[in-house]
Every structure is written in C-alpha cells, then in structure tokens.
Amino acid sequence: MFRSLRSKLIVFFILVTVIPMAIVGMIGYNSQKHEISSQLEYSIMSQSSNLSAELLNLIDERLRDVEWLTRSPILRDPESTPLELREELYNFLSVNDIYFDAILLNEEGGVIVDTETRMIGRNIGDREWFQEVSETGMKRMSDIYMSDAINRPVLVLGAPVYTHDRELLFYVSPSFNLDVFYERIEAYTTLQRTHGSDGYAFLLREDGLLLSHPNQSLVMNMNYFEQQDITKDDLNSLIDQDRTFTTSGGQVHAFTQVEEIQGFEHRWYVGIALAEEDLYASLDDLLLRYVAFYFLIFAVLIVAVIKLSDYLVKPIRQLVEKTKAYAEGVDYEWPYEAAYREADHLHVAFDDMTGRLKEREATHRKSTQVLEATDNGVFAVARGSEQLTMSNREFETLFGFTEMDLSSVTIQELKRESPFFDAFMHAALDEWTEFDKRNETRRQAEVNCQDQDGNERIFFLGMTLLSANGEREDLDEFLFVFQELTEVRRMERELVQSEKLGMIGQMAAGLAHEIRNPMTTIRGFMQLLEKRDDGENARYYQLIMNEIDQVNKVMEELMHIGNPARIEEETTSETSVSEQLKEIITLHEQDLEKRQIKVETFFNGTDDFLETNRNKLRQVFSNIIRNAIEAMPDGGRLKLRNQTAPGLDANGVCDVVVAISDTGEGMDSETIKKAGTPFFTTKENGHGLGLATTYRIIEELGGTIDIRTKAGEGTTFVIRLPGSVLRQTVNSGE
Structure with missing residues (x-):
C-alpha cells in the first residue's frame, strides 16, 4: 500500500491540503455541534418546564374549585337536608364538567352524600388524602391511584366544610376526571405527531410509577426507574443540572419537577421524550454538508494528481508490463514512446539486461532437462534456513511430493508431510552433520531407512557443498544426489543365501544315507518289539515309528531346502x-x-x-x-x-x-x-x-x-x- 508513485503523490497532496482543512473543519464542526446541541437540549428542557407549568395551573384551578365549593351557603348550613346537599353537589358538577362525582363524608370517613349514590354508607377513612385533610383541616389533592370502587385511576380532592361559626360539619370530595388531565399531557404528543416526530410527554410519580403515557397499558403498571435502571437521586441530579437522559432505546428524555403548592405536596415529574435522530437531525445535516464539501475538494485534488501522475508513471508502467511479459515467457518487441530522460535510460538498460538473461536461461534449460531425465533423485537445501531450493521429478515421485507445491518449503515441513522422507533424512543426519562440521566439499555414504509401509530401503547418497558467497555461509546450499540400491542389495543377499543353501543341500545329500541306515534298523527293531509286546506300551511303538518316518521326511526336506523350487x-x-x-x-x-x-x-x-x-x-x-x-x-x-x-x-x-x-x-x-x-x-x-x-x-x-x-x-x-x-x-x- 502507498508503494506506487501515483499513491505517493496522492498521499502528499492529502497531507499538505486535505488534512489541514479537515482539522479546521472538525474544529468548526465541533464548535457548532456543541452550540446546536445546547440549544436543542435547552429547547426540550423548556418544553418540559412549560408542560409542568400547565399541569401546575390545572392543579391550582382544581384546588380553587374545591375551595369555592366549601364556601357554598347550602353546604355550610347545618339545617340543609341530604337532598339539598346532593342537589348542591349536582350544581357543582354541572358547572364544572371536568368532575364526574362528588361525595360528603363525616368525621370518621363515612360517605353520607354521593351524587351517584353508590358510595353511600362506605367508609374511606383509611385513604391517605382523607387523613391529611382531617389532620390539617385544609384542602388537599390526592395522588393518582387505582380506585377499588370504580376500578380505574382517580384523582380526588378533599376539603373540610365549616359552619359560619367555624364548626366542622363534614368533608367534601369531588373526583377529578383524569381524561381532561391526560389530554393536557397528550396535547404535546399530538403536536409532535403533526410535525412528523415520534416525541411524546409522560408523567412520573415520585416512586417512578407511570401516571400518564401515550401507551395506556403502561399507566400504573410500569416503573420508569426500574425500566431505565436509574434512581430518583439520578433523576433529581439531571433536573438540577439541566441535563437530558439518553435511554438504551435511542430516546432523549428531559424532566421537570412539578412545583409543590398548598394543597398539592406530591412530587411529580413531567417527562418529554424525543427520538435521538429527530432531536439531532440538524447536526446530521451539518455533518453531511461538511462531508460533501470535503469530498468535493478531495475529488478535485485526485483528478489533478491523476493527470500529473499519468505523465510521470506511464514510462514506468510500460517498463513493468515488459518485465511481466518477460517473466511469463512472452518474447515480444514492445514499442516505447519517449518521455523524459531518466525513463529513456531505464528502458535501454532493461532491454540490455533481458538479452543477457535469455542467453543464461537457454543454458539453464539444458541443465534442467538433464536433471529431470536422470534416474537419480536430486534436491538442494539452503544451509542457513534449511529451505528446499531445488528438486527433480524422481525426488518428488519417490517421497510422494508430486501433488505438493514445493516452493518456499523447509526440510522440517517436508519431513512432517512424508514419513518416508523423515526416515530418509534421519538416516542421513549423521553423515550430513559430519559433512557440514568438517567443511567438506563432497561426501558419499550408504544409508538405510524404512518407507511408509515399513519396508527397508537402501540408498547411495552423495552430498556436495554449493558455495554461493565465501563470506556468507548462510547463502550456501547442500546438494543431495541419491540412488536407490534396495533391489541391488536384495539380489546380493539372495545370491549369498542361495550359495549357503546350496552348500547345505550338498552336505545334507551326503549325510542322508548315513542317517537313514540307522533309522531303518531302529524302525525294524521297533516293529519286532511291537509284535512281542501286547501290554499298555503298545501304542507308543507306532508313535515312535511315525517319528522315525518323520525324521526321514525331514532329511528329505533338508536336502531340498537349498532348492527354492516346490x-x-x-x-x-x-x-x-x-x-x-x-x-x-x-x-x-x-x-x-x-x-x-x-x-x-x-x-x-x-x-x-x-x-x-x-x-x-x-x-x-x-x-x-x-x-x-x-x-x-x-x-x-x-x-x-x-x-x-x-x-x-x-x-x-x-x-x-x-x-x-x-x-x-x-x-x-x-x-x-x-x-x-x-x-x-x-x-x-x-x-x-x-x-x-x-x-x-x-x-x-x-x-x-x-x-x-x-x-x-x-x-x-x-x-x-x-x-x-x-x-x-x-x-x-x-
């Protein structure tokens, strides 16, 4: 890479132009990126703060509604009948349609009046909001909770009702319609959808429970802190530092805490969620503009460099093509277009060199043909690296290397590939070591080894030192020439064995008569004894005579053992x-x-x-x-x-x-x-x-x-x- 002249020119221009401009551009981009990011994050934080203020106004209005209700003359009149009280509550609901129910409770929390009549007689004195109202004697708004009476989330307001003499009569509690409450929050989500964004608003309770969310199935069912693996302290820290929070799902969340006012002392968090790609879309546009600008500059520079490099590289390319053609054996006169003086001199020198190489190649080809035609195995090994530098077909066939690429392989690799070659080199190791140690130029020896089938193989081995440079021994090579003598030695052994067997046959033939005569006599006497002895030893006579016959047969075999014929x-x-x-x-x-x-x-x-x-x-x-x-x-x-x-x-x-x-x-x-x-x-x-x-x-x-x-x-x-x-x-x- 970057070894050609053209690539070097391109790299040079990149170094002197593109890189400095890229550095300046990166500084400018990062500066603008920081400024735009701050503006975007401030914008989403502002949206969260505005939505929090709207919710606070809504809460304050509801608290004023309940305060107005406690000042009703009918409610404050101890003489008012339950029917009159209920009618007054109906009037309140008709004027304020965001409420769906209202009840009156006695001091113990028992429901005495209900606009829907279904709660009359129930005691809800254990409700947290009721206990706060009864203890403080002030108006209160409850937290959003799941009502077991109506089986849905509710938001309840409560306040004490006093007579004109400040005597406690009962407690009034209108129930707030959460749909209106949710509509205020979802108005932001609707606005984002109209602008093609996936942004939405949601509301968290102090413990992380979702109070409002576009996905209604998550309301009162999912804990945000557990889902996002953060704590309440982490959330408060983000709010204090005016920072946003990026979720694992690629969304940016901004939070604002709803302020606490008299009657509302709950800690709610208003959250704004925007997809990260939507929030930072302007940054992506900025980056694309920077990249397009620098690619344009880069393209212009490349075109200029290519035009310049063509003039400089063309003569060199022609020389490279001539070199490749010569290496592939193509003999062709290449036309050359004169360029500049240095390139012209290089072409002339190359033509002179190729002429001399062709003469040497012809001589080398003759030597190679002679080497391949011989029945002897030939291979050469580099002295320093033990790398195979040359081999002939007989070597490859004998040791099973015909299917293997022998270029750039070492003797150790060949030994692992062929157990036969490993055994051959092991047998020749002592001779090779002694040859190298004594710095001899030529050595001959006979080596024995086993092939891959376990058969004995015998070779006549000749080793010659090919010195390449007298000062650098690592460039020298060892030439090994070997001829197999296995069959010759086998025939020699068989000849010696035949001579031995022939001598044995002659000796056996001379001794056969001397041994057979006493055996015949012994057999005759045994037959005589067998006839005279009728006892229990009679069965042994026949065995003895059989063995005598066997001795005679063995003598016949001994006479024929020198003859390999059947x-x-x-x-x-x-x-x-x-x-x-x-x-x-x-x-x-x-x-x-x-x-x-x-x-x-x-x-x-x-x-x-x-x-x-x-x-x-x-x-x-x-x-x-x-x-x-x-x-x-x-x-x-x-x-x-x-x-x-x-x-x-x-x-x-x-x-x-x-x-x-x-x-x-x-x-x-x-x-x-x-x-x-x-x-x-x-x-x-x-x-x-x-x-x-x-x-x-x-x-x-x-x-x-x-x-x-x-x-x-x-x-x-x-x-x-x-x-x-x-x-x-x-x-x-x-």
Missing part, C-alpha cells in the same frame, strides 16, 4: 487336524510335565478333515508346538484351538483355522519380520530351519500363517488351511 507332490490322504494335534501333545507329555505347562484344547464339535499330506502337516504342528514349549521354560499355558472358517464353496468345502498359543516372552517386531528366514534363530543351540521349513510347507499346502504376539505376553500362530470336509465328531475340549 517339492514334488506327494500322496495325500484325509487327515484329522484334531487327531494330529492330540498325537503331537501325547509325544511331548513328559516335556510338558517337566516344565509344568498346562495344555488347553478347544476343538469344535464339527471336526475338520483335510485332504492333504499328513506328514507335512504333522511337521508343521510339531515345529510350532515344540517352539511354544521351549518358549515357556518356567511353565505356562499352551492353548490349541481349531475351527472352520465361515462359508462353504459349491462342493461343501471350507477352510480350517488352527491357533496355537503360548504364554512365553513373545517376540519383538524385528524377530517377527525375520521369522521363517533360514538360519535365523534366537535360541542358543538353534539352527534356524524349523520355522523356515514350516513356512515353506504351509505355502506348498496353499495355506497362510500369521503371527500375533506382544513382548512379555506370549505368541499365537494362526494357520489357515484350505479343503476342510465337515464331519461330526465328539467335542474334545479340555
């Missing part, structure tokens, strides 16, 4: 999963008792028979159960559970799920990732082939294996195998 299909048979698990538990009974391990089996009533290779399945269960037992050297619980997965195919076949759980120490995340890798083991005397064989057998059988574990809480192996044929068996849960 083992040839063997004969399959219908195999009961629960029976397999029971046999393996029986085989490990002594070890389970020795380690004090409790076995819990949960086999469903609907058993699952698999059409599978019995020996391979047995080897899987045996390896996992043996590992579970070894994981609980101090005892624990071994849980075996089998169930069929929900859903059958068209042949009535479904999957079976077997869960084998222990309460051992569990596995950490690194152990889980390497589980099933040949030769990886956490046991001191382990060889790392058990789980490797298990994983490969499950894969050959078309199943899956999942490890669920938590360090310190145990491990559960969940095996899912296809091809279960449902059959009803006895529930074997223990």
